[in-house]
Amino acid sequence: MRLIRLATALFAAAACVPVFAAPANAAQQAEWCKRLTPRLPGVNVATCQRSGLQPSGATSRNGFPILMRSIPPAKPGKNGEPVRVLLLGGIHGDELTAAAIVFEWMQSLQTPAAQTFHWHVAPVVNPDGLMAAKPQRVNANGVDLNRNFPTPGWEQDAKRYWMKTTGSDPRRFPGQSPLSEPESRWLNAEMERFKPHVIISVHAPFGVLDFDGPAKPPRQFGRLYYSRVGVYPGSLGNYGGMHKNVPVITIELPNALAMPPKDEVQRIWRDMLSWIERSVPAGKTSPIQRTSNKALVDH
Ligand SMILES: [Zn+2]
Secondary structure: OHHHHHHHHHHHHHHHOOOOOOOOOHHHHHHHHHHHHHHOOOOOHHHHHHOOOEEEEEEOOOOOEEEEEEEOOOOOOOOOOOOEEEEEEOOOOOOHHHHHHHHHHHOOOOOOOOOOOEEEEEOOOOHHHHHOOOOOOOOOOOOOHHHOOOOOOHHHHHHHHHHHHHOOOHHHOOOOOOOOOHHHHHHHHHHHHHOOOEEEEEEOOOOEEEEEOOOOOOOEEOOEEEOOOOOOOOOHHHHHHHHOOOOEEEEEOOOOOOOOOHHHHHHHHHHHHHHHHHHOOOOOOOOOOOOOOOOOOOO
16 A cells, blocks of 8 residues: 555656656667667667767657767857757658768767867657658658747648648648647757757758858858758748747758768768857857748758
8 A cells, every 4th residue: 555655656756857767778779779770871780879879858659769969068168158059860750861970970079179069969850750661751640840840820831831832741741730749849848958059950862051040051061052941830940040049050961861972971060060160159149030931842
C-alpha cells in the first residue's frame, strides 16, 4: 500500500516537472547510431558515436529520442556572452545528406574556429522520416514539420496554401494545427530555452542558401550562393526569421542522396563559421528586416 502511495506521489511529481532524460551511456549511443547510420551517406557508427549525442528529453512520434549535443564555448565571447548557434539537420527525413553533413561538421566542433560559439546541434530532427521503410519527408504522422510552426495566421493560411498551391501534396501536409507534432514542439521549446542568436537548418536538393530574419544574408558558403527560396506558412525560416527575429539560414545542399565532395563539406563549414563571426552579434539582435516574398522552389 505504502509502495503504491509512493509510486503515485512520484508520478504526480514527475508530471509537474519537465522531463530531462538521463545522460546516455556508450551502449545506448551505439544502439541509436546503429539504427541511424545505415541511412546516412558517409557516416559510420564510429563517427556517429564520436558526435556525443545525448537525448534531448523529447521523442519522435514513434518514440525514437530526438538527439542533441550541447557544446559550450571554450572561452567567454568578446562581450562576455558567446554567440549561441542552433544547428539542425534532417527536418525532412528523405534529405539524407542534410543529416549526414551535420554529423561530419560535428567532428569539427572542438576546433578553434568553432569553439568561440555555444552550440546546440541536432543532426536528425525527424528520425522517423529518416528511418521509415523508404525515407520520407514527413514525420510518422504524415506531417511536413517545416510547415508546422506557429506563424501568425497559420490557421487561415497553412491549409489553404497546401490545398491550392501544392494540390494537397501529402509530402507537404502542414498538420491539423501548429505544433501538433512532438518534433516541432521540441524544436519550438528548444528555441525558447536556448534563445539562439542564429539558427542553421540543412536541407537538400536545391543547391542554394536561403535566409530569413535580421542580419545581412551570407553571399556564399562553399559553392552555394544566396538565393531566396521562398516564405511558406508554418516554415521554420518564416517563424524564426520573420516572427521571432532570429536569423535563420537554410542551407540547401545540391543532392539529397549523394554527399558533396569532402573539401566542399569543409568549405561550407568554414564559410559558415566566418559569416557567423562577422554577421551575428551576441546579445541583442537587430530589428526585423523583412525580405521579399518570392517563392521559387519549395524546400
Ligand atoms: Zn527540406
